Amino acid sequence: xxxxxxxxxxxxxxxxxxxxxxxxxxxxxxxxxxxxxxxxxxxxxxxxxxxxxxxxxxxxxxxxxxxxxxxxxxxxxxxxxxxxxxxxxxxxxxxxxxxxxxxxxxxxxxxxxxxxxxxxxxxxxxxxxxxxxxxxxxxxxxxxxxxxxxxxxxxxxxxxxxxxxxxxxxxxxxxxxxxxxxxxxxxxxxxxxxxxxxxxxxxxxxxxxxxxxxxxxxxxxxxxxxxxxxxxxxxxxxxxxxxxxxxxxxxxxxxxxxxxxxxxxxxxxxxxxxxxxxxxxxx
Amino acid sequence: xxxxxxxxxxxxxxxxxxxxxxxxxxxxxxxxxxxxxxxxxxxxxxxxxxxxxxxxxxxxxxxxxxxxxxxxxxxxxxxxxxxxxxxxxxxxxxxxxxxxxxxxxxxxxxxxxxxxxxxxxxxxxxxxxxxxxxxxxxxxxxxxxxxxxxxxxxxxxxxxxxxxxxxxxxxxxxxxxxxxxxxxxxxxxxxxxxxxxxxxxxxxxxxxxxxxxxxxxxxxxxxxxxxxxxxxxxxxxxxxxxxxxxxxxxxxxxxxxxxxxxxxxxxxxxxxxxxxxxxxxxxxxxxxxxxxxxxxxxxxxxxxxxxxxxxxxxxxxxxxxxxxxxxxxxxxxxxxxxxxxxxxxxxxxxxxxxxxxxxxxxxxxxxxxxxxxxxxxxxxxxxxxxxxxxxxxxxxx
Numbered sequence: 001x002x003x004x005x006x007x008x009x010x011x012x013x014x015x016x017x018x019x020x021x022x023x024x025x026x027x028x029x030x031x032x033x034x035x036x037x038x039x040x041x042x043x044x045x046x047x048x049x050x051x052x053x054x055x056x057x058x059x060x061x062x063x064x065x066x067x068x069x070x071x072x073x074x075x076x077x078x079x080x081x082x083x084x085x086x087x088x089x090x091x092x093x094x095x096x097x098x099x100x101x102x103x104x105x106x107x108x109x110x111x112x113x114x115x116x117x118x119x120x121x122x123x124x125x126x127x128x129x130x131x132x133x134x135x136x137x138x139x140x141x142x143x144x145x146x147x148x149x150x151x152x153x154x155x156x157x158x159x160x161x162x163x164x165x166x167x168x169x170x171x172x173x174x175x176x177x178x179x180x181x182x183x184x185x186x187x188x189x190x191x192x193x194x195x196x197x198x199x200x201x202x203x204x205x206x207x208x209x210x211x212x213x214x215x216x217x218x219x220x221x222x223x224x225x226x227x228x229x230x231x232x233x234x235x236x237x238x239x240x241x242x243x244x245x246x247x248x249x250x251x252x253x254x255x256x257x258x259x260x261x262x263x264x265x266x267x268x269x270x271x272x273x274x275x276x277x278x279x280x281x282x283x
Numbered sequence: 284x285x286x287x288x289x290x291x292x293x294x295x296x297x298x299x300x301x302x303x304x305x306x307x308x309x310x311x312x313x314x315x316x317x318x319x320x321x322x323x324x325x326x327x328x329x330x331x332x333x334x335x336x337x338x339x340x341x342x343x344x345x346x347x348x349x350x351x352x353x354x355x356x357x358x359x360x361x362x363x364x365x366x367x368x369x370x371x372x373x374x375x376x377x378x379x380x381x382x383x384x385x386x387x388x389x390x391x392x393x394x395x396x397x398x399x400x401x402x403x404x405x406x407x408x409x410x411x412x413x414x415x416x417x418x419x420x421x422x423x424x425x426x427x428x429x430x431x432x433x434x435x436x437x438x439x440x441x442x443x444x445x446x447x448x449x450x451x452x453x454x455x456x457x458x459x460x461x462x463x464x465x466x467x468x469x470x471x472x473x474x475x476x477x478x479x480x481x482x483x484x485x486x487x488x489x490x491x492x493x494x495x496x497x498x499x500x501x502x503x504x505x506x507x508x509x510x511x512x513x514x515x516x517x518x519x520x521x522x523x524x525x526x527x528x529x530x531x532x533x534x535x536x537x538x539x540x541x542x543x544x545x546x547x548x549x550x551x552x553x554x555x556x557x558x559x560x561x562x563x564x565x566x567x568x569x570x571x572x573x574x575x576x577x578x579x580x581x582x583x584x585x586x587x588x589x590x591x592x593x594x595x596x597x598x599x600x601x602x603x604x605x606x607x608x609x610x611x612x613x614x615x616x617x618x619x620x621x622x623x624x625x626x627x628x629x630x631x632x633x634x635x636x637x638x639x640x641x642x643x644x645x646x647x648x649x650x651x652x653x654x655x656x657x658x659x660x661x662x663x664x665x666x667x668x669x670x671x672x673x674x675x676x677x678x679x680x
Contacts, residue, residue: 011296011332011368019365039402047390122379122403123362193308277365280358281299 021273029125037128041135044107059143066095067151074212081214085244092151093239094211100141101177101232102202108133108181109198112189112279119280126276130185134178160246168249169235169242172257176231179264186275189282210236224256231257287375287454288339288486290360295369297330297355297510329355330510333369339454342487344501344518346494346525352510353490357459360488375454375486378404380445389433393424393443396432400447414450421472422446442469449476455486471660474499478658494522494587499660519652523621526586530623530641541572542628542636545605547643549624552611559649559666563615567608567626567642571600577630579608581642584623588639591663592616598628618652618666621645 049058067088074080075087082090111129112119119126152159188194209230215237218226227234234250234257241247330352337343345353358364359371361379387396397418401411411418419428422442432440458477477500481487491497497504497518504521506513514524545568552562565581576599582590600606623644628637655661671678 010298010328011294015294015296015368017366017368017370035407036402039399039408043388043391043395043399046395047388050390118403119363120358121363123377124403191308191311280364 019277023269026125026127026269026273030127030131033124033128036124037132037135040128040132041139044132044136045139059140060147063092063095063099063144063147066099067092070095070212080212081217083214083216083241083245085240086155086157088155089151089157089244090214090240091212092148093243094209094236096141096144096148097173097232097236097239098206098209098211099144100137100173101180102206103137103140104134104177104181105184105198105202107136109184109188110195111181112185113192113195126186126279127182127272130181131178133185134174134181159243162242162246162248165242165249166239168254169238172231172238172254172261173235175265176235176257176261179261179268182272183264183268186272186279189279190275209233214240224252227253228256228260231261233257286339288484289372289374290335290337290455290486290488291370291372292333292335292356292360292366293370293372295330295333295356295359295366295371296328297352297359297364298326298328298367300326328510330359330366333507333510333512335505335512335515337486337488339375339486340481340484341503342481342489342501344497344504344521345488345490345507346492346497346504346522347507347513350509351507353507354459356507357457357488357490361457373455376405376451377455377457378448378451378453380448380456380458387432387440387444390431392431393419393428393435397428397443397447400444404448404451405453406447406451411447418443418446418450421449421476423469438466438469445469445473449473449480452480452483453485455488456480457488457490459490460492470496474658474660478656481657493660494526494585495660495662498522499655500658519620523585526584526623527621527644528586529588530584530586530644540628540636540638541575542600543570544568544626544637544640544642545570547624547626549643549645557615557617557645557647559618559647560614560616560668563612565610565612565624568605569600569608569628569637570605571603571636573603574601575630575636576600577628577636580627580629580639581610582625582639583617584625585620585664586623588625588641590625591665614668615647616665616667617647617649618664619647619649620652620664622647 070091071088074091080087080090108130111133112126115129119129184194184198188198209232215223215226215233234253238249238254242249333352333356335356345356347353355364357379359366360373361377362371362373387399391399394415397415398408398411401408419425422439422445424439424443424446427435427439432443435443456477474496477487477489481500487500489497489500501518503516504518505515506521506525508528513528514521547568548564548566549557550564551557552564557563567579567581576597578595579598580593580595582593584590594610594612596608596610598606598608621644624642625639626637626642627635627639630636650666652664652666
């Protein structure tokens with residue numbers, strides 16, 4: 001049974017399907033399926049920890065392991081200038097922020113490809129899948145945040161009151177991360193080999209981001225330029241300088257990074273919506 | 284505002300790539316360079332100019348061979364896929380009864396998966412909680428619901444999926460080939476549930492290769508052939524046309540056995556047309572290349588290779604050449620319509636001497652087939668003489 005291969009007898013151009021997408025309507029549609037996001041996140045979390053003997057401890061172990069490893073390597077060996085803060089706590093904020101981002105990208109980037117079987121059969125806003133990954137990673141972030149409290153106790157230190165600026169940095173982190181995840185998840189559907197490049201890129205990103213080193217080691221205008229390029233640097237530096245050193249947020253860095261993150265989010269969502277109709281075709 | 288339950292597709296076209304379906308960087312690059320050289324990428328039409336309008340409360344069966352675009356059309360109607368051209372309108376709450384076993388996580392329990400199923404199909408958690416007991420009872424999984432789904436049989440998983448979907452209460456229900464997994468008792472339960480849904484005024488679109496089930500559930504039908512609507516109308520007409528096509532395609536098979544079917548006649552006993560309940564004469568001219576003996580089977584079907592009933596006789600073709608096998612049926616149990624005779628000749632070990640093939644189509648004149656209750660599957664449309672009485676008083680038909 002051959003179906004005509006040529007397109008000469010296609011539909012008249014005026015019949016071409018045009019999808020109208022409005023930002024407000026799209027967001028409303030996502031809000032309407034928030035229960036689905038919750039159920040899917042619950043599924044992923046339950047399934048992840050059901051088989052493991054240590055259960056939720058697995059959300060704690062990587063954070064502690066990284067902090068210990070980095071402390072040994074970079075505090076003792078490389079002697080990084082932390083501006084006076086305890087290195088373990090300095091590293092902790094880097095690890096906390098970076099593992100959230102890398103979890104989101106890892107799970108979220110593959111979320112559309114990984115849930116092909118569902119999105120091939122069930123009509124729902126496709127944003128559900130990358131957002132589910134962000135929600136799942138947020139739960140891990142919470143567990144790691146609790147770990148941080150323990151770390152402060154163990155080291156007998158208290159965060160400065162400026163730690164109350166935390167929500168500002170969280171908002172920035174979330175905006176940037178959702179932007180990256182939306183973009184990656186939709187593009188990976190059409191460029192499958194990006195999946196293999198992802199771990200490598202994350203590895204590079206770990207060192208390109210001030211997780212183990214201090215953003216303050218970049219001087220003057222270079223730091224602002226860096227903040228425009230990598231908002232995660234602003235987040236990590238901000239958490240360190242507020243909680244550990246008691247400074248107020250560096251609004252110049254925050255401003256620049258916010259512009260980048262918001263622009264990226266809009267751009268990513270636009271790309272996502274453009275690619276969305278084709279996802280079920282190639283999936 | 285149009286009423287809920289309308290399903291309409293206007294001039295819907297859909298195309299897929301006909302070249303390699305991998306989505307790797309290299310493929311995009313190759314595609315891009317060939318485009319620069321002026322070659323057009325290979326596409327093929329999966330749906331061409333589909334025009335369908337289904338009114339609220341209607342039950343429509345969608346039939347067609349594999350790859351004819353049924354599932355694609357259904358995916359476009361549910362909103363999973365987007366058409367290349369045309370418009371799709373579906374009003375009201377859409378429930379799709381599709382195989383969502385893929386969404387099931389094997390490590391989670393039946394209970395956890397029930398909520399997952401529910402969310403995927405568009406039920407809120409509160410809805411699922413409210414109907415949880417009904418769902419479990421319908422799926423007959425009372426003992427297993429707190430067990431991990433990886434320890435469920437595939438039938439149990441399917442039942443759970445169907446049970447959740449059965450309590451959706453949508454305005455439009457789209458059903459794609461889901462009944463195939465359950466055992467006979469559960470299939471009947473599903474059909475009963477579908478009848479209930481129909482009685483509530485839900486619009487139904489039913490895709491299946493089980494033509495009898497389609498006939499049982501639907502009043503109208505659409506036959507999709509290679510992405511186009513071939514026939515659209517009352518279900519028996521559509522199925523009749525579709526079954527004839529199956530027979531046509533089968534009859535192009537060439538025989539390779541030692542026996543060939545030369546010709547077939549089917550007529551009334553006195554040479555006139557075939558009539559319901561009257562004697563019928565079938566005759567077959569066979570040519571054999573060698574002397575042989577075997578069992579000659581004749582099956583009467585609506586087109587497919589699966590007959591409603593068969594009759595048979597032992598034959599001994601003692602000499603090479605042509606032989607005539609004749610058969611008289613004393614009372615033809617068929618209603619008005621078009622039927623097909625399939626034949627085959629097999630030796631004592633069951634080997635093909637003449638492979639199972641359609642021999643001829645014939646028209647039967649007589650009363651129409653009596654309607655079966657909705658959603659009751661009638662495997663064979665036979666017309667049987669019957670006399671009835673109520674309280675010992677004979678009833679006239």
